[in-house]
Amino acid sequence: MGITIHDPEPIQFLGADGSFAPNESAKEYLSEVEDLAVEEVQGWYRSMARSRAFDTECTNLQRQGQLALWAPNLGQEGCQVGLAYATEPEDHLFPTYREHAVADVRGVPLLDLAAQFRGLTHGGWDVNDPKNGNFHLYTVVLGAQAQHAQGFALGMLLDAKRAAGNTALDPNEPGTATDRAVMCFYGDGTTSQGEANEALVFAQSYQSPIVFVVQNNQYAISVPVARQSRTPLYRRALGFGIQSVQIDGNDVLASYAVGRRFMRDARAGRGPGYIEALTYRIGAHTTSDDPTRYRENEELEQWKLKDPLRRLAGYLRSLGVSDETIAEIDAEAATNARSVRDQILALPASQPDEMFDYVYAEKHPRIDEQRAFLHAYEASFAEEVAS
Amino acid sequence: MSQSHETTSLAIARAINAGLREALAGDDNVVLLGQDIASLGGVFRVTEGLAKEFGTARVLDTPLAEAGILGSAVGLAMSGFRPVAEIQFDGFVFPAMNQIVTQLAKLRNRSAGTMNMPVVLRLPYGGHIGAVEHHQESPEAYFAHTAGLRVVSPANANDAYWMIQQAIESEDPVIFLEPKAKYWQKGEVRLGSPAAGLHETLVAREGSDVTLVGFGAMVTTLLQAAEIAKGEGVSAEVIDLRTVSPIDYGPIVDSVRKTGRVVVAQEAPENASVGSELAATLSERCFLSLEAPVLRVSGYDTPFPPAGNESHYLPDADRVLAAVDRAMNY
Numbered sequence: 197m198g199i200t201i202h203d204p205e206p207i208q209f210l211g212a213d214g215s216f217a218p219n220e221s222a223k224e225y226l227s228e229v230e231d232l233a234v235e236e237v238q239g240w241y242r243s244m245a246r247s248r249a250f251d252t253e254c255t256n257l258q259r260q261g262q263l264a265l266w267a268p269n270l271g272q273e274g275c276q277v278g279l280a281y282a283t284e285p286e287d288h289l290f291p292t293y294r295e296h297a298v299a300d301v302r303g304v305p306l307l308d309l310a311a312q313f314r315g316l317t318h319g320g321w322d323v324n325d326p327k328n329g330n331f332h333l334y335t336v337v338l339g340a341q342a343q344h345a346q347g348f349a350l351g352m353l354l355d356a357k358r359a360a361g362n363t364a365l366d367p368n369e370p371g372t373a374t375d376r377a378v379m380c381f382y383g384d385g386t387t388s389q390g391e392a393n394e395a396l397v398f399a400q401s402y403q404s405p406i407v408f409v410v411q412n413n414q415y416a417i418s419v420p421v422a423r424q425s426r427t428p429l430y431r432r433a434l435g436f437g438i439q440s441v442q443i444d445g446n447d448v449l450a451s452y453a454v455g456r457r458f459m460r461d462a463r464a465g466r467g468p469g470y471i472e473a474l475t476y477r478i479g480a481h482t483t484s485d486d487p488t489r490y491r492e493n494e495e496l497e498q499w500k501l502k503d504p505l506r507r508l509a510g511y512l513r514s515l516g517v518s519d520e521t522i523a524e525i526d527a528e529a530a531t532n533a534r535s536v537r538d539q540i541l542a543l544p545a546s547q548p549d550e551m552f553d554y555v556y557a558e559k560h561p562r563i564d565e566q567r568a569f570l571h572a573y574e575a576s577f578a579e580e581v582a583s
Numbered sequence: 584m585s586q587s588h589e590t591t592s593l594a595i596a597r598a599i600n601a602g603l604r605e606a607l608a609g610d611d612n613v614v615l616l617g618q619d620i621a622s623l624g625g626v627f628r629v630t631e632g633l634a635k636e637f638g639t640a641r642v643l644d645t646p647l648a649e650a651g652i653l654g655s656a657v658g659l660a661m662s663g664f665r666p667v668a669e670i671q672f673d674g675f676v677f678p679a680m681n682q683i684v685t686q687l688a689k690l691r692n693r694s695a696g697t698m699n700m701p702v703v704l705r706l707p708y709g710g711h712i713g714a715v716e717h718h719q720e721s722p723e724a725y726f727a728h729t730a731g732l733r734v735v736s737p738a739n740a741n742d743a744y745w746m747i748q749q750a751i752e753s754e755d756p757v758i759f760l761e762p763k764a765k766y767w768q769k770g771e772v773r774l775g776s777p778a779a780g781l782h783e784t785l786v787a788r789e790g791s792d793v794t795l796v797g798f799g800a801m802v803t804t805l806l807q808a809a810e811i812a813k814g815e816g817v818s819a820e821v822i823d824l825r826t827v828s829p830i831d832y833g834p835i836v837d838s839v840r841k842t843g844r845v846v847v848a849q850e851a852p853e854n855a856s857v858g859s860e861l862a863a864t865l866s867e868r869c870f871l872s873l874e875a876p877v878l879r880v881s882g883y884d885t886p887f888p889p890a891g892n893e894s895h896y897l898p899d900a901d902r903v904l905a906a907v908d909r910a911m912n913y
Contacts, residue, residue, distance in 0.1 A: 288662075318689070318693040319694045319695055322694070323698060324697055325697075332661070337681060337686070340681060340685060340686050343650065343657065344657050344658040345658060346658060347656060347658015347659045347662070350658065351658065351662030351664055354640055355662075363638025363641065364638050365640040390650065391681070394646075394648045398646055398648070401646050553695075554694070554696035555691070555692050555731055556691070556731065558753060558754055561831075
């Protein structure tokens with residue numbers, strides 16, 4: 197037996213052709229985009245184009261055997277870029293393994309993203325280095341990062357309390373302003389993970405400053421979102437008492453506007469938020485996948501008509517940006533992708549010592565013994581070759 | 584931590600409580616989180632009084648979700664805190680195993696050493712309390728098998744007081760196994776300085792004929808066995824492991840080379856256990872000194888039984904002594 201709930205239209209600012217046509221649901225967010233300069237919006241387009249060109253290059257590199265795997269974000273650039281620009285420098289962002297455009301906006305070098313898919317590292321960048329924009333490491337066991345993100349946000353709350361000399365964190369107390377917040381990304385599949393749901397429980401209990409973003413790209417590898425849930429995903433958060441909306445995730449403006457509002461609310465101590473961004477994974481889950489086995493070409497073609505780049509290009513044109521400028525940005529993105537490609541191919545090979553270097557911060561006898569064994573064992577072959 | 588020769592007598596639970604109090608007072612970044620640890624003081628009262636003293640923003644009651652406790656601890660550590668998580672019972676840790684194994688243990692490695700995980704997981708472990716299912720287990724092997732974790736267990740009040748503080752000071756994640764059956768066993772706590780480093784193994788009783796090895800609650804059993812053996816003319820040396828992973832082999836190897844016989848005792852099931860790891864390594868390192876095979880005394884390879892059978896399941900001094908007899912008469 198089902199229940200009847202009226203779902204508002206997903207928040208949308210841009211029409212299919214890129215015309216500025218905010219729907220009813222978008223009205224209360226209009227103030228978030230009022231003061232936008234054309235240059236800013238053009239900057240978003242640049243980020244989206246950079247991401248797409250890089251993504252295409254990485255898929256090609258995998259086909260050529262230069263990457264072990266690639267997880268394309270093709271088609272999801274709209275929500276990724278809009279939400280990334282909705283954050284402030286002091287915010288922290290926790291990704292899955294597909295937020296390449298978010299990483300780029302926050303300052304993580306694209307080369308570092310590719311290194312782990314080339315089998316050189318399980319991470320790839322130093323989260324504590326400010327140049328990486330507080331963008332946390334990719335997480336492969338999905339849902340785990342939602343707990344970390346919540347814990348980090350709880351840490352922001354405890355920091356704010358400590359600064360104010362407030363030693364209590366009582367059940368049911370109102371939220372505390374923290375001046376910074378966390379944005380946590382996951383997908384439609386992850387909404388079924390217990391850990392993703394526990395993170396909502398904790399965030400709402402403590403009023404942690406966090407915004408959960410679900411990029412609903414319609415498929416968890418091959419399994420359609422209807423297998424995860426028979427109700428819209430945004431409603432799950434409503435059940436936890438968390439402010440939650442559904443947006444057109446291929447609309448960069450809607451993503452930016454709602455992201456900005458929710459993050460500001462979180463920073464101000466008004467509690468966690470939840471954004472379901474409706475989008476589509478135009479590419480495969482990863483390069484090991486074959487989407488023709490589980491989805492119809494017609495569906496793919498329908499979603500291609502909602503392409504976030506084309507829509508934003510249309511909007512830019514309506515703002516007076518010339519076709520030449522847009523073509524220049526596209527060309528610049530392609531040049532950048534080729535340059536990253538060359539750098540990927542030039543990445544140094546792994547050193548066996550790296551297996552042992554970082555397991556423990558403090559001295560560990562087994563690590564020392566096994567490192568010494570590996571050196572001696574591998575050196576024994578060098579001696580054989582020499583003799 | 585003042586340099587004094589002052590001593591005080593505390594039960595192990597109170598000693599851990601005192602150690603936690605020192606850690607909370609000494610470092611603003613130390614926070615405790617777990618179920619029922621604030622106003623109740625924990626199901627074993629180990630955190631009693633700490634929420635009142637330091638506030639509920641330092642001693643946090645959590646929702647009832649073990650993965651959420653560990654996941655939050657990881658996030659707190661990322662943001663600069665030194666979280667001490669309590670899971671109420673050994674058998675309740677499994678919902679959190681994903682966070683422990685795929686995240687807590689691996690994040691430093693994943694981040695190429697740029698992100699330490701100074702998290703302590705306090706876990707009351709072991710049997711002898713006649714409790715219901717999932718309340719009496721010894722899950723140390725799961726943690727010892729996981730690269731990136733450290734595993735320790737105090738056997739007496741002095742170590743309980745100091746090792747919890749050392750664990751909190753560690754830059755690596757530490758699984759802190761608390762011998763819940765001995766929580767109310769009193770002992771002298773020397774407030775001046777710890778008996779040893781966190782990852783040092785100590786000789787608890789000297790002897791010359793056979794070496795008995797164990798940790799946590801088992802050390803008490805081994806000391807009883809050694810006392811009985813003495814009456815039968817056998818001099819048993821008792822090794823208190825203290826550190827379960829990594830194992831500090833130096834003192835154990837020295838002892839076995841001296842005695843030529845060794846019995847490893849544990850509450851955990853034997854198959855693929857820490858005791859099995861000890862047996863393999865001691866056989867390798869002490870082969871020419873051994874007068875008998877390394878013997879293991881363990882729980883059976885069954886689920887921990889209902890309380891009515893726990894006396895048959897758990898190794899006691901008699902089962903240890905039966906193994907001592909086998910070693911002596913081999």
